[in-house]
Amino acid sequence: MKLFETLMNRRRFLKTSAAAGAAGAAVAGIGGLPGLTPVKEAHAQPVRGETRVTKNICGQCPARCGIDVYTTAGRVHAIYGDLGNPIANGKLCPKGHLGTYFLYDPDRFKGPMKRTNPRKGRDEDPGFVPISWDEALDTIAARLNDLRDRGESFRFAHFYGRGWGASDAGLYGDFGKLYGTPNSAIGHASICAEGSKRAKQATDGNNSYNSYDYRNTNYILNFGAAFLEAFRPYNYLMQVWGHMRTKSPQTRVTTVDVRMNPTMAASDRAVYIKPATDGAMALAIAHVMLTEGLWDQEFVGDFRDGRNAFRAGRPIPRGSFEERWVRGIEEWWNDELKDRTPEWAESITTVPARTIVTVAREFGTTRPAMAIMERGPTSHTNGTYNGMAIHALNALSGCLFAEGGMYYQMGPSYGPLPVNSDDFMDDYAKEIRGKYPRIDKAGTAEWPMAGTMIQETAEHHLKGDPYKLDTAMFFYTNPIWTAPDPKVWEEALKDVFIIDTSPFPGETAMYADIIVPEPTYLERLQDSPTYPFEGWPMAALRVPAVDPIYDTKHFGDTLIEIGKRIKGPTGDFYKALDNVENVLRHRAKGFENDPGDNGVRDFESWKAKGVWYKKPYHWRQFRGEFYEWDGEGYNRQMTPEEVKEKLIKTPSGKFEFKSGFLEAHADYIQRELGVPARRVGLPQWVEPTSSGEGDLYFVTPKTPMHAEGRSGNIPHAIALMQPVAGGRTTVYLEIHPETARARGIRNGDRVRIRSNLGFVEAYCRYVASNRPDTLVMPMEHGHWAQGRWARGRLPGHSGEITENVSDPISGLASYYAGMVTVERA
Structure with a gap:
């Protein structure tokens, strides 16, 4: 009945419009016909009230981009990136505009x-x-x-x-x-990204995420970091990507992953790797860099006689290498690295040896070059060792604390609380x-x-x-x-x-x-020191755009x-x-x-500007020497003791290819991972342990529209969820066509993914650009609460078939270690 009424109303509208058009044409004449009636003067809509712009911080991900929030007549109606915020630079990512959906979500709690x-x-x-x-x-x-x-x-x-x-x-x-x-x-760090932090603590003494000088780097070797999808700070990374890819020389990017994602699609080289084996590839790259003399001698050091003695399968004499800012390279080579050839790595990773050699030569001959990583390599039981092997490449390339390399974030110049809890x-x-x-x-x-x-x-x-x-x-x-x-x-x-x-x-x-x-x-009024960004300190401030619309605190x-x-x-x-x-x-x-x-010097100016920041980063490593900013330049050379206190915080004050942090827990690591006590400190290949008895790896990444776990109840986010597989109203299980056909599964079929814990269901989508041995299902849906749009939406929740297994060293949950089966539902 409603459809019939709609059609009739549309018919009357068209009929009336045609009559009005004919009447107008008879009066005004155009192109030899009678003219149209003169158009009335246009008038702007009446002003609804004064528009106020407040400074705030986006809450859709950890990036902490500054935003300008537009409020008219007490209602928020627009959100834009803050031009004065160094992360946002006046821009936002696709989910940055979702704040009004959160604010006016009809399913929100209204009070205590x-x-x-x-x-x-x-x-x-x-x-x-x-x-x-x-x-x-x-x-x-x-x-x-x-x-x-x-x-x-x-x-x-x-x-x-x-x-x-x-x-x-x-x-x-x-x-x-x-x-x-x-x-x-x-x-929640142990169910987030604790693995990369622990790998860095083990090697350079900083239990933290890196900050990066992306603008000046010339090569990025990316292991499993979804740079253009869900890495941090996402909005800024999309901005800096354009700079890196248009500057001269152009920043080259190699991405190592198990699936096609926006980052891999935009990279110069896509390398498909078997899950959990990234560390083996990194070790082989280090092997090539050493045997071919591609390491940064000014940071790492060199052989005392000036002749490269690194030869595959052959140990080097003890004391023959004079180390500069590293510790344990001789032991690392003799006890681990000498046998980690590209051919060996191919047997572990399925990455062709010739590809590993090519990547190693590119990385080793480009300066500055950095290796980045995140959950892909570290979300396994061998995650810390994978991360250590990858981070070791940054020491070999000499990019630590160097221009175009990686640093660690400085904190803001906060004053003390009004009282001391002690x-x-x-x-x-x-x-x-x-x-x-x-x-x-x-x-x-x-x-x-x-x-x-x-x-x-x-x-x-x-x-x-x-x-x-x-x-x-x-x-x-x-x-x-x-x-x-x-x-x-x-x-x-x-x-x-x-x-x-x-x-x-x-x-x-x-x-x-x-x-x-x-x-x-x-x-709400709330401060937010930046997540690791470019190293120099920054703290933004949320200023309420409106008073709480409900009885909240x-x-x-x-x-x-x-x-x-x-x-x-x-x-x-x-x-x-x-x-x-x-x-x-x-x-x-x-x-x-x-x-x-930007002139911020007190609370009121902080509210007005929305952010305090202070450039530059205070320290810089240049050709194997460390310098501190003296107010005018990097002019004051640092002593080894100062480097240890402020930058490389390991027991030795050097980047440790033999980790003192791990050696202090040798018995525990030997018991949990089976690594001999004398070797626990070395970046090395450790066989991962998979949970489940299935024949397919199960990977659950985040998507660009993942909004701090709450996007499931935001219709606009749901409609744009999965950029590669094209998910709308759902996220698809991504499956290689060969894998699906072998199981009698057609594109679009409803399927059942099963682990030792049970099963969840999903709709599948053929993705020929993923590994055949890997199922990919973004962690987005499967809610039984959260709101009217979230509840009961396929696919089922990936966590319900993810066993609680963790890396013994970092404690990071091994979200990607599960083995599952898939069948038609």
Whole structure:
């Protein structure tokens, strides 16, 4: 009936339009015909109200791009990149404009709530009812005070995903110290990208991501970093890609991966590699660089007699190589590298030996050149060793701290808090400190080298080992969906009092006993020091574009308000902090003595400009010597002791081809990975362990529209999800045609992917440019909560068939280590 009415209305419209056109033509005459009636003067639409532009920071990924938010008549209607922000430069990526979708999402939580249904599960309605903020905060504080009175404060845990700065995640340490829990806070890095950080800690002493001088590099050897898809900072990388590919000389790019993605498609060379074997290829490249004399002698050193003694299969005499800024190259060659020929690597990686030689020669003869990596090589049980082998190439090329190379990020010149937490430690806090391990056991004998192990928490709680949690608070993380084997979390959180702070109804929120929702990033005041970028320090500021449209509270203020209600000196500390704005005003006082390049010198100018930054990076390595910025140039040469303190923070003060950090844990590594104790420090080939009994690798990358795990409930994001396979309304399982046909699977069929944990279903898409032994299914859908557009959307959730296996060294979850089968559903 509605269709018929629509057609009739359209018919009347066309009929009326034709009559009006004929009548007009009869009057005005055009081209020999009667003329048309003169057009009326055009008028602009009436002004709806004053338009205000506020400075903010995009919240769609870790990039932290500055944005200008346009608000008219109290409504946000446009978001653009901030011209004054060095990451954004007036530009945004495709998902940067999604902020209004977040702000006006009809499924958002509208205010604090409490649970009325004591049962928890996927099919249980929480029965949330509204409560006041005072009731919510008093309930939480009463529970925490009771735990502390019983000497069980350690049974409270904070969990967080994306921490932004001093106004949120920066408050955790003091809370844990004063309240008395080792679990404040447990971060998500072990289900993100901890592997690359640990590889760098093992070799150059920095437990951090690199910052990069992309503008001046001439060669990028990219192992599994989705540079034009989901690497950080994504928006800036798309900008700098254009510069690199048009400058003279043009930056050449070789991408090593298991699937075709935008980065591989845009590269000069695409190298398809067997999953988990990137380290073997890197070792072979290092082998070629040494045997052919392509290493940077001014950084690495040279043979004392000036003649290259690196020969395949032959050890070099001890003491024959004079090292400069490296340690252990002789042992690395003799005990590992001499036998890692391109032919050997081909048998491991399936990459032709001639390709490895070509890449090695290009990389070794181009200056500056850098090797970058991310989750592709490191998301396996041998991830740290893969990462070490790749990062070793940066030492051989001499790009560390050099122009066109890689650095480490400097922090902002923040001032201190108004009070010092050390002055508010009571006897209980002092007594309990260090008495109990973390619930995830990071830093214990079980995971001695891991900084965090969030994925272990649920199982530890279920076993009561080392203890049971009583209460847990979640900020910017949803482990019931993001963690591997998340059904374990569903079971574990049934008997934990859950406090969730998300603005959105995610899976973890459905288990909450108390909801204390945050506003979205467009509604809150919040600082954000930059993720590793170009090295020099930067800190942006979120300024609310509108007052919170619902009854929400910034997480930092929620935490401070809970703290005020804790008995004893802890409450006094948080009363002195007062609120987030007070915290940020004190942090901004540090800018008075170190004003930014854009004139920011206090809180008000920070709000007006949206960002403080201070160029240049303070250190530079040039032809094997290190120099420090003296205010006018890199004029002050550094001593080896200063290099060790500020830059290469290893035990030796040099890049270690034999890692002292790993040698300190030799027994553990030998037990967990089977590496002989005398060899644990060497970048080396370690056979990966795969989970599952299938015959196909299962890889679950992020897509360009992956918006911090929340894009599943954004229709615009869903429509643009998968650029290579063309997913719309879903993401496809990418499968090679030969692999599919051998199993009787047609393009577009509904299929079932099965692991030891069970199965999920998806629609498949033939992708001939992926490896035949690898299935690819981006981690986007399969939600059973999150909102009306997210719930029940195929494919099923990849995490439900991803076993909880981790790299023993970094603790990074081995998301790409699973072996699965696929069949028609």
